Amino acid sequence: MDFTSTQFHLHYIAQYKLVIKASYQNDIIYVLSEDKQVLLYMNYDQANPSDAALKLLSLPFQQVYISIPYQNLTFIPDELYNADDLIEYQDFMSNPVLPAKVTSIDFLGIKALFQYDALLEQQWRSLFPEAQFIPEFKLNFQLARPHIPLQGEVLGVLVNEHSTDLFLFINGHFKFYNSFEILTEEDLNYFILNLFDMFGVKGLVSKVLYANANHQKDFATQLASFAHELIFIQSNQSIPDIAELSKNVTTSYILDLPTCAS
Structure with missing residues (x-):
């Protein structure tokens, strides 16, 4: 369901952060x-936005953070990356x-190269030319970092x-990151077991880090069978509960997107 707080006031728009997934x-x-309260939440059909959503997106927000789907993700160690070779790197993408696009994952010492869907990117840049676009994998690394020990295996899902x-x-040590089309528990089992076989992982991993932005699918019970510990990745922001919204909404990891802004 959608939610608008009584504390949401149009004349404070310049002070608010607009976060879009x-x-x-x-x-x-x-x-x-400014004090990290959720003032508004909307979840709508991209092809048929409500009048309220269209009105909101026409407002002059000055702090806008957007995550859109990416593709062709490639990692290059910092010591091997050369910005002058970006066109050559691009030639090897599908x-x-x-x-x-290029972003740095500083704590891993790597550069990440990726591409956005051109039409989707243009759609959002036309609405918010000054918005900061943040690839979600960068946020995933940031939220996972505190849970990565020096000993043991950590699987992120x-x-x-x-x-x-x-x-x-x-x-x-960072070993692998990729995206897959996973529709069923059987699909998930296949890709996880294949990944474990590829890197010689035997038995249970130390931790599975799990976040779910698609509440029509819940793999928590299944993932718990792969690890000694299942950790739900959530926002690090201290956001009070809101009676009108589920806990999944007010603790969503996407709330931390602005913390990845450069």
């Missing part, structure tokens, strides 16, 4: 106050016509609308 089907919108991201750390 966009996709090909449903868009999720939060408006946060769609070399699209411009490659981030469920989205049309894809699921899997990543793996072994003894504190």
